[in-house]
Amino acid sequence: xxxxxxxxxxxxxxxxxxxxxxxxxxxxGPSIWDTFTARPGTIRHGEDAAVAADHYHRYVEDVGHIAxxxxxxxxxSFSWPRVLPGGRGQVNGNGxxxxxxxxxxxxxxxxxxVPTLYHWDLPQALEDEGGWMNRDTSYALxxxxxxxxxxxxxxxxxxxxxxxxxxxxxxxYALTDHAPALGLGLGALPAAHHQLLAHGLAVQALRAGxxxxxxxxxxxxxxxxxxxxxADVEAAALFAGxxxxxxxxxxxxxxxxxxxxxASVPAGDLEIISAPLDFYGVNYYEPTRIEAPREGxxxxxxxxxxxxxxxxxxxxxxxxxxxxDFGWAIVPSGLTDILVTLRDRYPGLPPVVxxxxxxxxxxxxxxxxxxxxxxxxxxxxxxxxxxxxAAIDKGVxxxxxxxxxxxxxxxxxxxYDERFGLVHVDRDTLDRTRKDSWFWFRDLIAGQxxx
Ligand code: BGC
Numbered sequence: 511x512x513x514x515x516x517x518x519x520x521x522x523x524x525x526x527x528x529x530x531x532x533x534x535x536x537x538x539g540p541s542i543w544d545t546f547t548a549r550p551g552t553i554r555h556g557e558d559a560a561v562a563a564d565h566y567h568r569y570v571e572d573v574g575h576i577a578x579x580x581x582x583x584x585x586x587s588f589s590w591p592r593v594l595p596g597g598r599g600q601v602n603g604n605g606x607x608x609x610x611x612x613x614x615x616x617x618x619x620x621x622x623x624v625p626t627l628y629h630w631d632l633p634q635a636l637e638d639e640g641g642w643m644n645r646d647t648s649y650a651l652x653x654x655x656x657x658x659x660x661x662x663x664x665x666x667x668x669x670x671x672x673x674x675x676x677x678x679x680x681x682x683y684a685l686t687d688h689a690p691a692l693g694l695g696l697g698a699l700p701a702a703h704h705q706l707l708a709h710g711l712a713v714q715a716l717r718a719g720x721x722x723x724x725x726x727x728x729x730x731x732x733x734x735x736x737x738x739x740x741a742d743v744e745a746a747a748l749f750a751g752x753x754x755x756x757x758x759x760x761x762x763x764x765x766x767x768x769x770x771x772x773a774s775v776p777a778g779d780l781e782i783i784s785a786p787l788d789f790y791g792v793n794y795y796e797p798t799r800i801e802a803p804r805e806g807x808x809x810x811x812x813x814x815x816x817x818x819x820x821x822x823x824x825x826x827x828x829x830x831x832x833x834x835d836f837g838w839a840i841v842p843s844g845l846t847d848i849l850v851t852l853r854d855r856y857p858g859l860p861p862v863v864x865x866x867x868x869x870x871x872x873x874x875x876x877x878x879x880x881x882x883x884x885x886x887x888x889x890x891x892x893x894x895x896x897x898x899x900a901a902i903d904k905g906v907x908x909x910x911x912x913x914x915x916x917x918x919x920x921x922x923x924x925x926y927d928e929r930f931g932l933v934h935v936d937r938d939t940l941d942r943t944r945k946d947s948w949f950w951f952r953d954l955i956a957g958q959x960x961x
Pocket of ligand 1: 793
C-alpha cells in the first residue's frame with residue numbers, strides 16, 4: 511500500500527453551494543449562483559441547488575461519513591449570504607449557528623475543520639453593487655472574515671481565504687459559463703485583482719482574529735503547447751500566464767507576470783496580497799494544451815466550455831488514453847509536474863496541501879449487493895496520490911491531500927450528472943451510500959505510518 515510521510519494529512523473537500531441546499535431557509539440571502547441557476551439554459555437539465563445534497567439538514571450524518579473513514583481534515587466552505595444575507599451589515603444568527611454546530615460536530619468526531627471563506631457564491635446584493643468588479647467587495651470579504659473568526663476562532667485553527675479565483679474569473683467574468691456570466695474577456699482583470707486584494711485583506715482579518723494557520727486554494731494545471739511551433743509555444747505561455755501565474759505570482763512574489771499590470775494597480779495592494787501564508791492549497795484536475803488559433807479551424811465543442819474566437823490562444827484536447835466520465839484527461843503525472851513547477855517558480859513557497867483532487871465517474875447507485883462499485887475512482891485517486899508521493903521524493907514539501915469530494919453534489923453548470931463523491935447520494939431519496947472508494951480511502955488512512 512502507498513505510504514505517505516508520517517503526519518501527512520488526509521482530507522475530504524466540499525463547498526457550501528454544492529451540498530447545503532436550504533437555499534432560502536432560515537434567513538439565507540440569494541447568491542449569484544442562485545440567480546444564475548434560476549436563469550433558463552444555464553445548467554444541464556435545468557437543475558438547481560435549492561436542495562443540493564441537503565447537507566444543511568443532514569450534516570450530522572455527513573460528518574459521520576467523513577469521520578468514520580478516519581479523515582483528518584474536512585475542508586468545507588461557508589456560504590457568505592447565509593452568514594450575511596446582504597453581503598455586509600446585518601449578521602444572520604441562524605447562519606452562524608449552523609456553522610457553529612457543524613464545527614462542533616466535526617471536533618467531537620475528531621476531524622479538524624478547514625473552512626474556506628469564499629467558494630464562488632457571492633451574495634447577490636454585492637453583485638448588484640458591481641460584485642468583484644467593485645473594489646469595495648474586497649473590503650466586504652475582509653469584514654465577513656472577521657465575523658467568522660470572531661465566532662469560530664476559538665475552535666477553528668486552519669483557514670482558507672478564497673477558492674480558485676482563476677476559475678471563477680475565467681468562467682464567470684471573462685466567459686459566461688458560470689455565475690455571474692459577465693463575458694468581459696480581458697476586461698475581467700480588475701475582478702481578478704479585487705479577489706486577490708480580498709485574499710490579502712482576509713489574511714489580515716483572520717490573523718487579527720487569532721487564526722493559527724491561513725492559506726488559499728488555487729487551481730493549477732500544467733499548460734503545454736500543442737506543438738513546437740513557436741506560435742503555439744507563445745500562445746501556451748500567454749495562456750499559462752493569464753490562468754495560472756496572474757493569480758499566484760501576486761501572492762507568492764508580490765507582482766503580476768505582466769510588469770505593466772503591476773505598475774497599474776494602486777500602491778500598497780501587492781504588499782497586502784503577498785503577506786506570508788502558512789500553507790498553499792493546490793487544486794488539480796487535468797493539464798491543458800494550447801495552440802495558436804489556426805485559420806478556419808472550428809474549435810467549437812473541443813472543451814466543455816466554449817472559448818470565444820478572436821483570442822490569441824485556443825485550448826485543444828489533451829492526448830490521453832483515459833478520461834473520466836466528465837471527459838477530463840486522466841494525467842496523474844500532471845500533478846507531480848505542477849507541484850515541482852510551483853516549487854521551482856516560487857523560492858518562498860510555503861508547505862503545500864493538495865486541497866482538491868478527484869474525478870467524476872457515472873457508476874450509478876447501489877447494486878443488489880448494496881454497494882457502489884467505483885474501481886475507476888479508486889485507480890484515479892491511487893495514481894494521483896502516487897503523483898504526490900513522487901513530488902515529495904523530488905523535494906516538494908506537500909503536507910496533505912484532500913479528495914474532491916466527500917459526497918456527490920451539484921457540479922455547477924453540469925448539474926447532478928457529474929458525481930465526484932466518495933459517498934453516493936441518491937437524487938430522489940437523498941440517501942447516502944458509501945462507495946467502494948470510501949472503504950479504500952479508509953483503509954489507506956488506517957495503513958499509514960503513525961505520526
Ligand atoms: C471546484 C469545485 C468543483 C471541482 C470539480 C473545482 O474547480 O473548486 O467546486 O466541483 O473543481 O469541477
